[in-house]
Amino acid sequence: AQTVTQSQPEMSVQEAETVTLSCTYDTSESDYYLFWYKQPPSRQMILVIRQEAYKQQNATENRFSVNFQKAAKSFSLKISDSQLGDAAMYFCAESNTGNQFYFGTGTSLTVIP
Amino acid sequence: KAGVTQTPRYLIKTRGQQVTLSCSPISGHRSVSWYQQTPGQGLQFLFEYFSETQRNKGNFPGRFSGRQFSNSRSEMNVSTLELGDSALYLCASSFRQGALGYTFGSGTRLTVV
Secondary structure, eight states: OOEEEOOOSEEEEETTSOEEEOOEEEOSOSSOEEEEEEEOTTOOOEEEEEEETTOOSOOEETTEEEEEETTTTEEEEEEOSOOGGGOEEEEEEEESSSSOOEEOOOEEEEEEO | OOOOEEEOSEEEEOTTOOEEEEEEOOTTOOEEEEEEEETTTEEEEEEEEETTEEEEEOSOOTTEEEEEOTTSOEEEEEOSOOGGGOEEEEEEEESSSGGGOOEEOOOEEEEEO
16 A cells, blocks of 8 residues: 655744755555645645656755655655745645545644744 | 635534535536545545546545535535544545646534534
C-alpha cells in the first residue's frame, strides 16, 4: 500500500526566512503524482504545488519550490521569503491513479514575526 | 467562479442516527472525492465518483455510502452513527481526475454525541 510520511509534526520560521518541509513516500508505481496542500484554520485544503513523477525538473510556484528525489522517494517543500499568511498545516500527498490521494500526517508551520 | 460548496458546515448528531452531507463541485468538474479527516487517523479516502459512477472506494465500513447526481453534485451518507465517526468530512472536485490536483471545499464538521 502507498504510504506518505511527514516526520516533522511542527516547524517554525522567522518571517522573510526560508523553511523546508520534509516528505517521503512509498509506492511501487513508476508513474505517479505528488502534491503539497496547505490547510489554514479556515479548513479548506489549498493546492500549493504539484509534481509529476516522470518529470525530472523540480516544480516551482512563486515562493514555493520542491526538491523531488525520485530514487530516494523524497519530496520536500521549500518556502522562501516566508510570510505570516504561510502559517498553516501542510500536507504532502501522493497519487498514482489521480483518483485516490494518500496524505501524510501533516506539518504545522508557524511563522514568527 | 464558485468553489466547492459543502453543506452544512457543522452538524451534531446522536449515536445511531444517520446523516447526509452534500457537496456541490466547481461548475464543469465531474470527479468528486470524499475524505475523512480526524486528529488520530489524518486524512483518509472514502470514495470517488465520476459521471455518477463510483470509481474508487476506500477502506470504510458499508455504513458509509455516497452517490453522485447527473449535475455532478454529490452526497455522502453515514448510517448508524458511532462516536468515532466524529470528523471533518472534506469534498474535493476535479475536471476529470485528480492528476492536476483536486479543489477542496471547507468541509462539514460532524460531531456525534
